[in-house]
Amino acid sequence: xxxxxxxxxxxxxxxxxxxxxxxxxxxxxxxxxxxxxxxxxxxxxxxxxxxxxxxxxxxxxxxxxxxxxxxxxxxxxxxxxxxxxxxxxxxxxxxxxxxxxxxxxxxxxxxxxxxxxxxxxxxxxxxxxxxxxxxxxxxxxxxxxxxxxxxxxxxxxxxxxxxxxxxxxxxxxxxxxxxxxxxxxxxxxxxxxxxxxxxxxxxxxxxxxxxxxxxxxxxxxxxxxxxxxxxxxxxxxxxxxxxxxxxxxxxxxxxxxxxxxxxxxxxxxxxxxxxxxxxxxxxxxxxxxxxxxxxxxxxxxxxxxxxxxxxxxxxxxxxxxxxxxxxxx
Amino acid sequence: xxxxxxxxxxxxxxxxxxxxxxxxxxxxxxxxxxxxxxxxxxxxxxxxxxxxxxxxxxxxxxxxxxxxxxxxxxxxxxxxxxxxxxxxxxxxxxxxxxxxxxxxxxxxxxxxxxxxxxxxxxxxxxxxxxxxxxxxxxxxxxxxxxxxxxxxxxxxxxxxxxxxxxxxxxxxxxxxxxxxxxxxxxxxxxxxxxxxxxxxxxxxxxxxxxxxxxxxxxxxxxxxxxxxxxxxxxxxxxxxxxxxxxxxxxxxxxxxxxxxxxxxxxxxxxxxxxxxxxxxxxxxxxxxxxxxxxxxxxxxxxxxxx
Numbered sequence: 001x002x003x004x005x006x007x008x009x010x011x012x013x014x015x016x017x018x019x020x021x022x023x024x025x026x027x028x029x030x031x032x033x034x035x036x037x038x039x040x041x042x043x044x045x046x047x048x049x050x051x052x053x054x055x056x057x058x059x060x061x062x063x064x065x066x067x068x069x070x071x072x073x074x075x076x077x078x079x080x081x082x083x084x085x086x087x088x089x090x091x092x093x094x095x096x097x098x099x100x101x102x103x104x105x106x107x108x109x110x111x112x113x114x115x116x117x118x119x120x121x122x123x124x125x126x127x128x129x130x131x132x133x134x135x136x137x138x139x140x141x142x143x144x145x146x147x148x149x150x151x152x153x154x155x156x157x158x159x160x161x162x163x164x165x166x167x168x169x170x171x172x173x174x175x176x177x178x179x180x181x182x183x184x185x186x187x188x189x190x191x192x193x194x195x196x197x198x199x200x201x202x203x204x205x206x207x208x209x210x211x212x213x214x215x216x217x218x219x220x221x222x223x224x225x226x227x228x229x230x231x232x233x234x235x236x237x238x239x240x241x242x243x244x245x246x247x248x249x250x251x252x253x254x255x256x257x258x259x260x261x262x263x264x265x266x267x268x269x270x271x272x273x274x275x276x277x278x279x280x281x282x283x284x285x286x287x288x289x290x291x292x293x294x295x296x297x298x299x300x301x302x303x304x305x306x307x308x309x310x311x312x313x314x315x316x317x318x319x320x321x322x323x324x325x326x327x328x329x
Numbered sequence: 330x331x332x333x334x335x336x337x338x339x340x341x342x343x344x345x346x347x348x349x350x351x352x353x354x355x356x357x358x359x360x361x362x363x364x365x366x367x368x369x370x371x372x373x374x375x376x377x378x379x380x381x382x383x384x385x386x387x388x389x390x391x392x393x394x395x396x397x398x399x400x401x402x403x404x405x406x407x408x409x410x411x412x413x414x415x416x417x418x419x420x421x422x423x424x425x426x427x428x429x430x431x432x433x434x435x436x437x438x439x440x441x442x443x444x445x446x447x448x449x450x451x452x453x454x455x456x457x458x459x460x461x462x463x464x465x466x467x468x469x470x471x472x473x474x475x476x477x478x479x480x481x482x483x484x485x486x487x488x489x490x491x492x493x494x495x496x497x498x499x500x501x502x503x504x505x506x507x508x509x510x511x512x513x514x515x516x517x518x519x520x521x522x523x524x525x526x527x528x529x530x531x532x533x534x535x536x537x538x539x540x541x542x543x544x545x546x547x548x549x550x551x552x553x554x555x556x557x558x559x560x561x562x563x564x565x566x567x568x569x570x571x572x573x574x575x576x577x578x579x580x581x582x583x584x585x586x587x588x589x590x591x592x593x594x595x596x597x598x599x600x601x602x603x604x605x606x607x608x609x610x611x612x613x614x615x616x617x618x619x620x621x622x623x624x625x626x627x628x629x630x631x632x633x634x635x
Contacts, residue, residue: 033454059454065484070443070477077447080432081382083454085447100474104437105444107635112423114416115633117433149635173635 009159009189014179015048017158017190018124021165022049022086024194026056029084032169035062035075036088036124045090046126046184072098072123076106076174079121084169092127092178093135106174107149121175122168127154128180128218128268129313133304139217139269139297144176145246145278151199152246154178156220158188160243163197171199180218180268202249204256208238211323212256214279215266216242219314223266226319235323245275250282257283263292264323268313271296293326295319337375337532338590339604341367344391345587346608347400350616351390351407352567360407360421363391365530365562368586369494370395372535372557373462376543379430380459382452384445387422387436388494392464398429400611401618410622417625432461438499439465439472442491446478449489449552460488460546462539468499470513479554483520486551490542491517493554494529496561501572517554529557530586533593560584 012020026032034049034056040063043050053061064071068089075087089095095102106119129137144152151171155161161179168175205220206227215223220241227237238256242248257263263283265276276294284290298312348362363370370391377383377396385392390407394400398414406413407421414426422436432448435441445463452459469475470493482489493513497504510516517524523545527538535557542553560581564571571578582588591601 062485065477065480067477067481069474070446070481073440073443073474073478074447074450074481077444077449078451078454079447080444081448081451083451100437100440101443104440105435108423110633110635112415112419113425113433114418116415117425117427151635 008192010192011187012158012190013187014158014161014184015044015046015050017162018048018165018179019050019052020190021162022169023052023055025166025169026052026060031083033060033062033078033083033085034088035064035071035085037064037066037090039063039088044088068094068097069100073101073105075121075123076101076119079106079119080109080117084120086122086124086169089123089125091136092125092140093138095123095125095140098123102174103147103150107147110173111149118172119174120172122177123174124177124179126179126181128182129302129309130181131304131306131309134301137302137309139267141178141245142267142269142274142278145275149173150246151175152178153199153244154180154217155243156183156217156241159190160197160203162190163195164243167196167199170196178217182218197243199244200247200249202243202252203241204238204252205241206237206239208236208260210236210260211262211264211327212238212240212253212260213264213266213319213323214240214242214253214276216245216275217268219266219268222314222316222319225316226323229316229320230323233324235327237323242275248279248282250286253279253283254286257290258287261290262326263290264319264326265294266314266319267296269296270299272299291326291329293322295322333375333536334533334590334594337371337536338587338594339607340371340395341532341587341590342604342608343611344370344394346605346612347394347404347615348390350612351404356408357567358409358420360390360567361388361565362563362567363388365560365581365585366494366496367391368532368535369464369492369529369557369559372532373464373492373539375536376540377430377462378459380457381430382427382432382448382459382461383430383464384432384441384448384461385434385464386438386441386466386469387434388466389421389424389434393424393426393431393434396429396431398426398431400615404615405619405622408619409624410619411625412618412622439469439474441465442469442474443478446482446487446489449482449487450485452488453485458547460490460543462490462492464492464494466499467493467495467497467504467508467513470508470516475516479517479520479522482552483522486549488546489552490539490546491522491552491554492539493556494559495556496559498561498565500565500569512556514554514556522552522554524554526556526558529559530584530589532586532590
């Protein structure tokens with residue numbers, strides 16, 4: 001079909017959009033490799049690498065043992081030596097095991113070599129709560145945003161998954177690309193023109209006049225649902241999908257907030273030193289005081305218990321309430 | 330006298346003089362010296378070809394000089410000067426000079442081991458016959474990164490040589506109090522690697538053993554592990570307290586790999602004096618170069634971040 005601009009698109013799930021992006025980049029550049037647990041003939045834990053092993057073979061699509069630290073390290077080393085590996089880490093919680101090569105080596109390599117070496121490695125991982133408990137549910141992207149030299153992206157649509165993954169595989173330095181478990185069942189139209197989505201460009205998902213909601217990943221859908229409900233109350237929400245957390249597109253956020261005059265940040269991770277805390281601080285630094293609120297997980301681990309999980313992570317009801325409270329002040 | 334024997338002695342003498350001159354400067358900063366461990370760096374480097382790459386932990390000064398990097402630029406780097414090989418940003422912990430076959434130091438203990446395996450993977454894919462060596466201390470043998478990497482290097486038959494420079498100390502903790510294996514090379518053997526423990530104070534022995542291991546790796550036999558038992562003649566770093574007694578240190582000095590090579594070659598006093606003088610000049614020239622080089626401008630603090 002055609003999108004609103006008349007561009008041909010195809011309906012794809014996230015896993016298909018990722019596979020398409022990776023495949024195209026592997027065809028385009030022989031230095032692109034895929035490494036991770038179950039990425040070979042199994043096609044990836046979420047089938048996001050379906051068909052790549054058959055097409056490109058075991059040298060370029062490599063199953064790894066359960067060794068997140070060495071896998072990211074080997075990816076970073078191969079990147080420094082001229083390749084472009086994509087290392088997949090099944091759950092974002094396990095990314096912690098690879099922080100040393102990612103943060104101490106890859107993110108600092110360009111700086112410490114005075115530009116002599118870079119580590120163009122992409123670490124793809126999957127965040128978010130979906131019944132899997134305290135060590136398989138976390139959204140720790142805010143931890144990564146404070147690392148100089150590291151880029152962090154988190155798509156909320158298959159089109160963005162495709163475009164951001166392609167950009168990531170061509171980027172100069174390490175990129176953490178974050179999928180979300182609850183987005184996998186959601187299909188979307190993906191442009192067939194092979195468009196890359198530059199990092200540092202947010203997307204306005206819904207225009208509004210009373211309050212700006214900034215968010216990313218699966219929470220974009222939650223924000224849109226809340227905005228829909230609030231419209232019934234006569235509250236007009238602008239929803240900004242950050243897409244890229246490092247670098248952040250402050251220009252789009254500032255432009256919106258300057259117009260609406262109020263800001264709510266929404267994330268699935270912790271609000272303490274969270275993505276929202278950073279967005280609010282930068283907005284206030286730029287345009288001065290304004291009404292703001294932040295919504296995120298409650299300060300507790302995310303249990304696999306369905307009642308406790310639902311109580312911990314944000315939903316549209318909590319977001320709508322936060323918006324109403326803010327505007328009623 | 331084998332032609333290599335004297336060259337290797339000279340290389341060791343130069344490293345000792347270089348580090349001594351560096352440490353004597355009040356502004357030397359924080360350095361990890363390798364006095365007592367020169368035979369490992371020199372023996373290992375003698376087994377590597379121009380296209381090979383060496384990666385090390387933070388105790389990098391001996392290895393980078395042995396590999397043939399410009400000593401003047403090494404000294405400038407160690408002192409934070411712009412003419413250092415990394416513009417003075419990397420320092421001892423992170424020196425990098427891939428053009429000389431020294432891919433880089435990385436000062437997280439054990440942190441460079443998986444990186445080296447990644448460089449070896451790139452070499453395997455390039456299929457150009459070159460290999461990678463990674464040099465780490467006994468301290469790294471307790472780190473999970475080594476064990477994970479050994480496993481993956483073995484499975485993938487990477488052209489990677491694991492060289493453990495066992496100087497027998499992790500800062501103040503003795504090797505036997507920190508590591509369970511009887512020999513550290515047993516760690517490599519567990520993963521099916523050809524593995525051995527050798528005298529790391531015997532430069533010719535190190536060169537011979539590592540040369541054989543490197544040849545096999547070049548022939549496509551996959552990774553190997555060599556443990557070189559050495560001594561640390563100085564404290565952990567130039568700012569760390571020495572925990573050993575004077576008598577113990579004096580006894581250690583009698584095992585100095587440089588003295589040993591001099592004795593093996595039966596050199597007379599004049600020759601030794603000539604060697605020392607030449608090494609002191611080598612160090613002095615590097616220092617003069619570093620001194621003449623400016624510190625980087627603070628305005629550059631944000632360049633090449635990402």
